[in-house]
Amino acid sequence: MQKLTPLFHNRIGMPKNETITFEKLAEVLEKTAQNIPFENLTIIQNKTRKITKENLFNKIVERNEGGLCYELNPLFYFYLIENGFNAFLTDGVVYNHAAEEYHQLGRTHVTVLMKHEGQTYLIDTGFGGNLPLKPVPLSGETVSSYNGEFRIKKVNHEIGDYCLEMKLRHKDSDWKIGYSFNSKKSIEDTADLNEIQTIITEHPKSSFNKHPLITRLTNNGNITLTDTTFIQWADGILTKETIEHMKFKELAKQHFGL
Structure with missing residues (x-):
C-alpha cells in the first residue's frame, strides 16, 4: 500500500x-x-x-x-x-x-x-x-x-x-x-x-441504518443532507430546505462530492 x-x-x-x-x-x-x-x-x-x-x-x-x-x-x-x-x-x-x-x-x-x-x-x-x-x-x-x-x-x-x-x-x-x-x-x-x-x-436502535445522512463542516458553519432535508448553518443563521429523492443525489454530489 x-x-x-x-x-x-x-x-x-x-x-x-x-x-x-x-x-x-x-x-x-x-x-x-x-x-x-x-x-x-x-x-x-x-x-x-x-x-x-x-x-x-x-x-x-x-x-x-x-x-x-x-x-x-x-x-x-x-x-x-x-x-x-x-x-x-x-x-x-x-x-x-x-x-x-x-x-x-x-x-x-x-x-x-x-x-x-x-x-x-x-x-x-x-x-x-x-x-x-x-x-x-x-x-x-x-x-x-x-x-x-x-x-x-x-x-x-x-x-x-x-x-x-x-x-x-x-x-x-x-x-x-x-x-x-x-x-x-x-x-x-x-x-x-x-x-x-x-x-x-x-441494530434496530441504531440511528445510522434507516436514512441517509451526510454532514461536514464549512468555513463558517456546517451543512447536513438527509433524504428529506438540506440544512445549512452559516454564521449562526439556519436555512432548511425540504427536498425530493432526486434532489438528494444532486446535492450529495454538489456539496459533498458523493
Missing part, C-alpha cells in the same frame, strides 16, 4: 509533503472536517466492507468518500502513527440528549487519544458536526475553535473515566455531554471495529 500521508494531504487540500508537527494538527483537523464528510451511505446501500487499513484507505482517500466514527478516526489514527505521533484508539458511549441518558447501543463511538510531551489529548474527526478541530487535553483545559468550546471532564462511572463536553458556537448556551470514554482501554484489534460496524449497521 502507498504511503497514506501525501494522498491524505491531497484529499484535504494540504501540500503533499508538508511536515506535520503537533502545532500543525489544528490546521489538519480543520481541513479534514471541511473535506471529508461524516456519512452512512455504504450502510444504507448495503455496501459495507470489512474495516482494515487498506479498505479505509481505498474508501476515504482513493474513492473520496467519507464514513462514520469507526472509519474516520481509525484512518486518522493511521495518519498520526505514520507521522510519528504516539496515538491509540479507544471507544466510548455517546450521550443521547433527547432521552437524557447514554445510548443503549453501548461502546460504539471510536475516537483517538494521543500522548505528547507528558500530556494526553483527545482527537476526533468522526463526531458529525461536533468536532473540536483541535487536540483537547485530558487536563480539563477548555479548547476553542470556530466550531465552539470543548473540554474533557474527569468522571467515575462504568462507561469510562472521562467525558467530552462541548458548547457549540451559535447552538449551545450551556455545556453538554458529547460522550464518555475509557482512557485506559485501547482498541488493539480491527476485529473490535468490525464488531462496532455490525452493531451500527444491524
Whole structure:
C-alpha cells in the first residue's frame, strides 16, 4: 500500500509533503472536517466492507468518500502513527440528549487519544458536526475553535473515566455531554471495529441504518443532507430546505462530492 500521508494531504487540500508537527494538527483537523464528510451511505446501500487499513484507505482517500466514527478516526489514527505521533484508539458511549441518558447501543463511538510531551489529548474527526478541530487535553483545559468550546471532564462511572463536553458556537448556551470514554482501554484489534460496524449497521436502535445522512463542516458553519432535508448553518443563521429523492443525489454530489 502507498504511503497514506501525501494522498491524505491531497484529499484535504494540504501540500503533499508538508511536515506535520503537533502545532500543525489544528490546521489538519480543520481541513479534514471541511473535506471529508461524516456519512452512512455504504450502510444504507448495503455496501459495507470489512474495516482494515487498506479498505479505509481505498474508501476515504482513493474513492473520496467519507464514513462514520469507526472509519474516520481509525484512518486518522493511521495518519498520526505514520507521522510519528504516539496515538491509540479507544471507544466510548455517546450521550443521547433527547432521552437524557447514554445510548443503549453501548461502546460504539471510536475516537483517538494521543500522548505528547507528558500530556494526553483527545482527537476526533468522526463526531458529525461536533468536532473540536483541535487536540483537547485530558487536563480539563477548555479548547476553542470556530466550531465552539470543548473540554474533557474527569468522571467515575462504568462507561469510562472521562467525558467530552462541548458548547457549540451559535447552538449551545450551556455545556453538554458529547460522550464518555475509557482512557485506559485501547482498541488493539480491527476485529473490535468490525464488531462496532455490525452493531451500527444491524441494530434496530441504531440511528445510522434507516436514512441517509451526510454532514461536514464549512468555513463558517456546517451543512447536513438527509433524504428529506438540506440544512445549512452559516454564521449562526439556519436555512432548511425540504427536498425530493432526486434532489438528494444532486446535492450529495454538489456539496459533498458523493
